[in-house]
Amino acid sequence: MFPEYDVIVVGAGHAGCEAAHAAAKMGSKVLLCTMNMNTIAQMSCNPAMGGVAKGQIVREIDALGGMSGIISDKSMIQFRMLNRSKGPAMWSPRTQNDRMRFAEEWRLALERTPNVDFWQEMVNGLVVKDNRVVGVKTGIGLEIKAKSVVLTNGTFLNGIIHIGEKQFGGGRTGESAAKGITEQLVSLGFEAGRMKTGTPPRVDGRSLDYSRMEVQDGDENPEKFSYSDETIPLTTQRNCWITYTNKEVHQTLETGFDRSPMFNGRIQGLGPRYCPSIEDKINRFAERERHQIFVEPEGWDTVEIYVNGFSTSLPEDVQYAAMRKIPGFENAKMFRPGYAIEYDFFPPTQLKLTLETQLIENLFFAGQINGTTGYEEAGSQGLIAGINASLKVQEKDPFILKRSDAYIGVLIDDLINKGTEEPYRMFTSRAEFRLLLRQDNADLRLTQLGHQIGLADDTRLEKMLDKKSDTAKLINDLKQKRLSPDLINDGLENLETATIKEKITVEKLLKRPQLGLQEIMLLDEELRSYLSKYSKEVLEQAEIQIKYESYIDKEQQMVEKLNNMENFKIPLHFDYLSIPALSAEGKQKLHKIKPETLGQASRISGVSPADLSILTVYLGR
Ligand code: FAD
Numbered sequence: 001m002f003p004e005y006d007v008i009v010v011g012a013g014h015a016g017c018e019a020a021h022a023a024a025k026m027g028s029k030v031l032l033c034t035m036n037m038n039t040i041a042q043m044s045c046n047p048a049m050g051g052v053a054k055g056q057i058v059r060e061i062d063a064l065g066g067m068s069g070i071i072s073d074k075s076m077i078q079f080r081m082l083n084r085s086k087g088p089a090m091w092s093p094r095t096q097n098d099r100m101r102f103a104e105e106w107r108l109a110l111e112r113t114p115n116v117d118f119w120q121e122m123v124n125g126l127v128v129k130d131n132r133v134v135g136v137k138t139g140i141g142l143e144i145k146a147k148s149v150v151l152t153n154g155t156f157l158n159g160i161i162h163i164g165e166k167q168f169g170g171g172r173t174g175e176s177a178a179k180g181i182t183e184q185l186v187s188l189g190f191e192a193g194r195m196k197t198g199t200p201p202r203v204d205g206r207s208l209d210y211s212r213m214e215v216q217d218g219d220e221n222p223e224k225f226s227y228s229d230e231t232i233p234l235t236t237q238r239n240c241w242i243t244y245t246n247k248e249v250h251q252t253l254e255t256g257f258d259r260s261p262m263f264n265g266r267i268q269g270l271g272p273r274y275c276p277s278i279e280d281k282i283n284r285f286a287e288r289e290r291h292q293i294f295v296e297p298e299g300w301d302t303v304e305i306y307v308n309g310f311s312t313s314l315p316e317d318v319q320y321a322a323m324r325k326i327p328g329f330e331n332a333k334m335f336r337p338g339y340a341i342e343y344d345f346f347p348p349t350q351l352k353l354t355l356e357t358q359l360i361e362n363l364f365f366a367g368q369i370n371g372t373t374g375y376e377e378a379g380s381q382g383l384i385a386g387i388n389a390s391l392k393v394q395e396k397d398p399f400i401l402k403r404s405d406a407y408i409g410v411l412i413d414d415l416i417n418k419g420t421e422e423p424y425r426m427f428t429s430r431a432e433f434r435l436l437l438r439q440d441n442a443d444l445r446l447t448q449l450g451h452q453i454g455l456a457d458d459t460r461l462e463k464m465l466d467k468k469s470d471t472a473k474l475i476n477d478l479k480q481k482r483l484s485p486d487l488i489n490d491g492l493e494n495l496e497t498a499t500i501k502e503k504i505t506v507e508k509l510l511k512r513p514q515l516g517l518q519e520i521m522l523l524d525e526e527l528r529s530y531l532s533k534y535s536k537e538v539l540e541q542a543e544i545q546i547k548y549e550s551y552i553d554k555e556q557q558m559v560e561k562l563n564n565m566e567n568f569k570i571p572l573h574f575d576y577l578s579i580p581a582l583s584a585e586g587k588q589k590l591h592k593i594k595p596e597t598l599g600q601a602s603r604i605s606g607v608s609p610a611d612l613s614i615l616t617v618y619l620g621r
Helices: 014-025 054-064 068-076 099-111 182-185 248-252 278-284 316-323 375-393 407-418 440-451 458-480 485-491 506-510 517-521 527-531 537-545 547-565 584-595 596-600 610-619
Strands: 005-010 030-034 049-050 074-083 092-097 116-120 123-129 132-138 142-150 159-163 166-168 193-199 201-202 212-214 242-243 292-297 304-308 332-336 340-346 363-365
Touching: 005 014, 005 132, 014 030, 014 099, 014 116, 014 142, 014 375, 030 142, 049 054, 049 068, 049 375, 054 068, 054 092, 054 375, 054 407, 054 440, 068 074, 068 092, 068 099, 068 375, 092 099, 099 116, 116 316, 123 142, 123 182, 142 375, 212 248, 248 278, 248 316, 316 332, 340 485, 363 375, 375 407, 407 596, 440 458, 440 537, 458 506, 506 517, 506 537, 517 527, 517 537, 537 547, 547 596, 584 610
Parallel strands: 005 030, 005 142, 030 116, 142 363
Antiparallel strands: 049 092, 074 092, 123 132, 132 142, 159 166, 159 340, 193 340, 201 304, 201 332, 212 242, 242 292, 292 304
8 A cells, every 4th residue: 555665754743844845855755644634734832933043943944945934934924023123143033824824835835745645644653673663553553664764743742731630631632642652662762751831722802902902013024934936025914912911810820720730740741941831930930010921813814812921721710710801801702721731752862963863773853752842943853854864765974964054953963962851942042153043144054055965946046146146246345335434424324433534445334333234325326226236135144244244253263163073073883981081971971972073072961071181082183
């Protein structure tokens, strides 16, 4: 009934969809096996993509030739560039999405991708021979052969849903939990753990009083995620709203604390610290009189509203009563209660940088199964696992992004070397080279790499190369172009510091922090002509590269130093245990993680600088 596949992807969440698409695009014969084909690319929690550091990841996925950016653009109902008032390293695109359209666009995209077959069923085991995966077993007893398998089970492995004192098995509400895989992997020697996450209630938008809330508009000039011309920015957008909890809301919530699975010890898994439930927030920050609630539409046409900031697993009657004390929610009708879910994950220190497991050859893990949280984190891992599964089957070199290449590189490097005890989400502060890893230059950083492996197409590559050469040309023009003091002093209001006394190049003028390229360009006819000659992206790129040149150069020098260590390879079977001088912890961690390079070894928590210099001596550097 089935051929032997190159890659079987288990699960069609954000990780699974990217993995299946990437592997198929690269020429592998792929089977996407998922429990329910009607929930492909379901947004389990908030209907939004991107945001701080996550927006950069979506742009990176797009630049490499992945789909999350395109799907987000096609289904967005609002676009905002967060942190515009800060430096460009912090700018983060975010879309509010139509939940149903997001899932539909993903499904259509996968159906249109040659080489992807679908099978709807639960996978409950792997076929493993001589420590190598060779297929999967399904619930109805089928065995499907494959050269590699990517597991992307999300929150489904032995999932337990909690609402107050009620608890039942499930991977999300209305969907069953996945059984069998954890038990088999543990019997094969894997370590498993337990985590938890939660989601807020959804309500009927027709029952809300928006006059009691603040409107949150999208950007006046909305942009988009994808660098490709496949999508266009929105011309109309939907509003979101902001309201706040108050003392009364908190007091009502507190009446349910004795029935809370979080507080009575029924939930044991650790939850996402930076995405706490409302009961957690009022418990931990008792001094705060109110917490912000974002009131977000779930789509263009639906009346359903997502109550962002009110994630809870308190009993549904308490959720309902407390919610109705929020301004604007006095008559709110609830569609779905909030809930928490506990699920199995596998500490990611058991993986290689390709996301292949160390224990079982050709078996890859991606997404929430690795202890992360978030669609973007999952999607990017799916992409890397799909790429590497495909490359491995084709006997090609692995594809690994460094910390200095991409947030995706930071994410995977952190997971593999540091592991994670609580759901891992990305922050800009996790990246040491964040001025290099901006959302505006992900194409310049990554599209060539995506093209080399057969994922990013020629059109993308050409577009990126045009942007690169136009930017270089414009920067060169701005270095040559000199303006007279009179023109500048009379024309610019924002000079702030001493007036200009002699001719100065536009490049030098632009380095003044208070001046922007657009206003300088209005000073002179030739400069004005650049506004139509160059695209918005090129103008922005040139401005950033000129303004932040010295900082960018500094980070680049640090990267070069780091690369020296990164290029120093450690043999896979290097015997750390036989080096007496290494610290006990360092020895144990190095033995467990088996870093591929000296650079990777340096980032393992528990490996001290002294361990590193001993290692350097032993490796004969
Ligand atoms: P998922 O999106 O969970 O997809 C898993 C897929 O695998 C599904 O299609 C499922 O049907 C399929 N599957 C699972 N097991 C099998 C099997 N054995 N056989 C066949 N198919 C299988 N993220 C945040 O960033 N912030 C939050 O506040 C947040 N809250 C959440 C609240 C809840 C209740 C849930 C459920 C998730 C929440 N998330 C949150 C997490 C977010 O949904 C995930 O990070 C993201 O969806 C993970 O993507 P994934 O592809 O790894 O898995």
